[in-house]
Amino acid sequence: MKVIVSTKNLELKKMLLLxxxxxxRKKQGLFIIEGEREIINALKSNYILEKFFLEEGVSFNNVNIKNAINNTPTIVVEKKTFKKISIRSGGEKIIAIARSKSHELKTLKLSRKSLIVVIEEPEKPGNIGALYRTAAAAKIDAIIISNPKTDFYNPNSIRSSLGDIFKIPTAIESNENVVSFLRKREFNIFTTFIKLDSARYDEFDYQLPCALVIGxxxxxxxxFWSKVASENLVIPMAKTSNSINLSVAAGILIYEAIRKNNKLEKNTFL
Structure with a gap:
C-alpha cells in the first residue's frame, strides 16, 4: 500500500479542510474523528465511516476497529507527516472521516420517565464535550441543543467528550420548536435563572418527565425560557461569583434529578 509522505497530498488537504x-463539514455532511476510543464509540452508535487515515506501522486490537478498517478505504501516512496533520497531542494514530447525522427532534425516543437536558446557544466546544461526558456517565435519555452558536461536529467537542458525544441521542432545533416538542409530550421544563423566587436545586423534586434547561x-x-418554564431552579453561589461553567451546572442538576427520582444504579462506582 502506498504511503503518503507530504501534507500537500490532495487527500490530506481535503481531510484537513474538514x-x-x-x-x-456542513456542506459535505462529513466530519473528522481522531482517536481509537472516539472512533469505537462512533461505530457503536452506528455512524458511517467513509475513510481512514492511519499512521504507518500502527495496528489495533479492537475487533470493531479492525473490521471497519478492513471494509473502508484506508490511507497510510508516514509517521512525521501524520504528526503534522494530527490535532491531538496524545499520540493518536488513527483519523476517520464520518458521515453526519440529521439530529431531528422526531428521532428522539422518550418516555414518561425521561430525563433530558436542553442547552441554549452553547458556544464553547470544550464545554459541550464535557457536558456529554457527564450525560453519558449519568445515562441521560437525550440532549437537545437549541440555537447553537458552534458546530456540533467541531473536532474540539468530539475530543473533549472522548467520543461520548456519539452515545447520547441528540436533536438540534430552534427554541420555539423545542418547547412545542416538549409540551406535546407533557415534559416539565426546569430552567436556571438567578431570580428571587427561584427554588433551590437541592430542595426540588424534579418530577419526570423533565427537561433541565441551561444557558x-x-x-x-x-x-424566552422564563415565559415557558414550569419552575426555575438556582444553584447557590458565593457572592464573589456570577456564573458556573455550563458542564458543571448541568452535572449538578443532572445528578440531583437522578437522586431524587431514584434513578441511580446500585453498585456502580468509578
Missing part, C-alpha cells in the same frame, strides 16, 4: 472549516456562561438563558 478539520478546520465548519462550513465544509451559556456568557449570556445565560434568554428571556
Amino acid at each position: 478539520y478546520k472549516k465548519s462550513r465544509e 451559556s456562561e456568557s449570556e445565560g438563558l434568554s428571556n
Whole structure:
C-alpha cells in the first residue's frame, strides 16, 4: 500500500479542510474523528465511516476497529507527516472521516420517565464535550441543543467528550420548536435563572418527565425560557461569583434529578 509522505497530498488537504472549516463539514455532511476510543464509540452508535487515515506501522486490537478498517478505504501516512496533520497531542494514530447525522427532534425516543437536558446557544466546544461526558456517565435519555452558536461536529467537542458525544441521542432545533416538542409530550421544563423566587436545586423534586434547561456562561438563558418554564431552579453561589461553567451546572442538576427520582444504579462506582 502506498504511503503518503507530504501534507500537500490532495487527500490530506481535503481531510484537513474538514478539520478546520465548519462550513465544509456542513456542506459535505462529513466530519473528522481522531482517536481509537472516539472512533469505537462512533461505530457503536452506528455512524458511517467513509475513510481512514492511519499512521504507518500502527495496528489495533479492537475487533470493531479492525473490521471497519478492513471494509473502508484506508490511507497510510508516514509517521512525521501524520504528526503534522494530527490535532491531538496524545499520540493518536488513527483519523476517520464520518458521515453526519440529521439530529431531528422526531428521532428522539422518550418516555414518561425521561430525563433530558436542553442547552441554549452553547458556544464553547470544550464545554459541550464535557457536558456529554457527564450525560453519558449519568445515562441521560437525550440532549437537545437549541440555537447553537458552534458546530456540533467541531473536532474540539468530539475530543473533549472522548467520543461520548456519539452515545447520547441528540436533536438540534430552534427554541420555539423545542418547547412545542416538549409540551406535546407533557415534559416539565426546569430552567436556571438567578431570580428571587427561584427554588433551590437541592430542595426540588424534579418530577419526570423533565427537561433541565441551561444557558451559556456568557449570556445565560434568554428571556424566552422564563415565559415557558414550569419552575426555575438556582444553584447557590458565593457572592464573589456570577456564573458556573455550563458542564458543571448541568452535572449538578443532572445528578440531583437522578437522586431524587431514584434513578441511580446500585453498585456502580468509578
